[in-house]
Amino acid sequence: MNIRDIDLNLLVVFDAIMQTRSVTAAAGQLGRAQPTISHSLNRLRLLCGDTLFVRTRTGLEPTPLAKSIALPISEALTLVQKSLSMSAQFDPKTAHATFTLLMSDIGQVGLLPALVRRVRAEAPNVSLVATQLPREAYGEALETGRADLAIGALRHLTNGFYQQRLFDDEYVCVVSKDHPTIGDHVTLKQYINADHVGIISPGLSEIEIERLLLPPGRSRRIVVRVPHYLAAPALLKGTDLIVTIPSKVLQSFRSRDQLKFVHLPIEAPKLRVHQYWHERSLNEAAAKWLRGIVMDLFADWSGDELIADMI
DNA sequence: GTTGCCGCGGAGGTCCTTCA
DNA sequence: TGAAGGACCTCCGCGGCAAC
Numbered sequence: 419m420n421i422r423d424i425d426l427n428l429l430v431v432f433d434a435i436m437q438t439r440s441v442t443a444a445a446g447q448l449g450r451a452q453p454t455i456s457h458s459l460n461r462l463r464l465l466c467g468d469t470l471f472v473r474t475r476t477g478l479e480p481t482p483l484a485k486s487i488a489l490p491i492s493e494a495l496t497l498v499q500k501s502l503s504m505s506a507q508f509d510p511k512t513a514h515a516t517f518t519l520l521m522s523d524i525g526q527v528g529l530l531p532a533l534v535r536r537v538r539a540e541a542p543n544v545s546l547v548a549t550q551l552p553r554e555a556y557g558e559a560l561e562t563g564r565a566d567l568a569i570g571a572l573r574h575l576t577n578g579f580y581q582q583r584l585f586d587d588e589y590v591c592v593v594s595k596d597h598p599t600i601g602d603h604v605t606l607k608q609y610i611n612a613d614h615v616g617i618i619s620p621g622l623s624e625i626e627i628e629r630l631l632l633p634p635g636r637s638r639r640i641v642v643r644v645p646h647y648l649a650a651p652a653l654l655k656g657t658d659l660i661v662t663i664p665s666k667v668l669q670s671f672r673s674r675d676q677l678k679f680v681h682l683p684i685e686a687p688k689l690r691v692h693q694y695w696h697e698r699s700l701n702e703a704a705a706k707w708l709r710g711i712v713m714d715l716f717a718d719w720s721g722d723e724l725i726a727d728m729i
Numbered sequence: 730g731t732t733g734c735c736g737c738g739g740a741g742g743t744c745c746t747t748c749a
Numbered sequence: 750t751g752a753a754g755g756a757c758c759t760c761c762g763c764g765g766c767a768a769c
Contacts, residue, residue, distance in 0.1 A: 427740095440751085440752090441751080441752060441753085442750095442751065442752080452751085452752080452753095456752065456753055456754075457740075457741075457753095457754085458740090458741090459752095459753095460753080460754085461740090473749075473751085473752065473753095477751095478752085730769105731768105731769085732767105732768085732769080733766105733767090733768085733769100734765105734766085734767085734768105735764105735765090735766090736763105736764095736765090737762105737763090737764090737765105738761105738762095738763090738764105739760105739761090739762090739763100740759105740760090740761085740762095741758105741759085741760085741761100742757100742758085742759080742760095743756105743757090743758085743759105744755105744756090744757090745754100745755085745756085746753100746754085746755085746756105747752105747753080747754085747755100748751105748752085748753080748754105749750100749751095749752085749753100
């Protein structure tokens with residue numbers, strides 16, 4: 419028997435006759451005419467090479483073959499029905515799912531704890547995987563489904579991607595508390611002449627950051643580059659280095675007592691943090707639920723409640 | 730790759746008859 | 750009484766093809 423010859427509706431008819439032990443009753447159950455069900459049964463008989471049901475005084479009695487395939491067919495139909503309805507709706511209370519989120523290390527420290535608490539409260543069988551990829555790999559990860567959501571300032575994600583603003587942040591400078599030349603504020607001359615720590619951010623490239631923060635034609639001297647924000651405090655202590663970071667990153671540093679922050683010497687545009695997803699998951703119920711949770715948690719987020727937990 | 734058109738085959742419906 | 754099946758009709762899905 420070739421699976422291509424099987425019409426799923428024939429299995430539905432078989433299941434209905436198995437339940438009712440009657441062609442007429444099966445027709446009533448399925449909303450079809452009695453001859454229709456009879457025709458369907460006939461096609462099934464030809465496909466299976468078996469009469470499947472024989473008439474007796476008490477109704478249609480299944481043959482041994484019909485009895486042997488009844489349970490697998492019933493389970494298969496249930497599975498198909500469940501699978502189709504699962505894609506259309508998502509019940510967080512009962513759903514088993516794993517979501518992969520792309521976010522920076524600081525996102526994992528600052529944003530993830532609140533998200534985990536919320537997800538565990540609403541969806542006990544849902545797991546989260548937080549990971550960080552090179553900037554150029556974010557798009558492909560979302561496009562192929564290796565990741566469900568990305569959080570950050572990922573301005574390079576445009577065609578085929580959707581975004582939703584979560585909160586705004588601003589850049590600040592951080593230096594060692596005993597910095598030899600920078601006191602309570604930093605001048606533009608001091609900022610440009612200083613030796614900088616560069617963060618290899620998955621969001622904005624260094625060129626984009628320079629364009630945002632510095633007057634045209636000016637550049638910073640970066641003497642050390644690190645891939646994680648959390649590496650910055652150790653590099654700053656006892657040195658004359660300076661790092662430019664979003665203010666919420668500063669709040670996430672556990673040991674801030676040996677550091678001080680100063681405002682930028684120029685008026686820099688706000689850093690807009692969004693959640694990003696690919697159009698493939700635009701209408702997926704599970705993905706919509708996750709985006710709703712993230713939006714609910716971090717829209718106009720101050721971050722204070724999270725920082726309070728960490729200090 | 731998508732869309733629209735056309736022809737064909739098959740499934741479903743009704744009506745009716747036959748049979749167990 | 751209810752299942753099976755024949756005759757006939759309608760409708761719909763699918764494949765092939767062309768155009769974009």
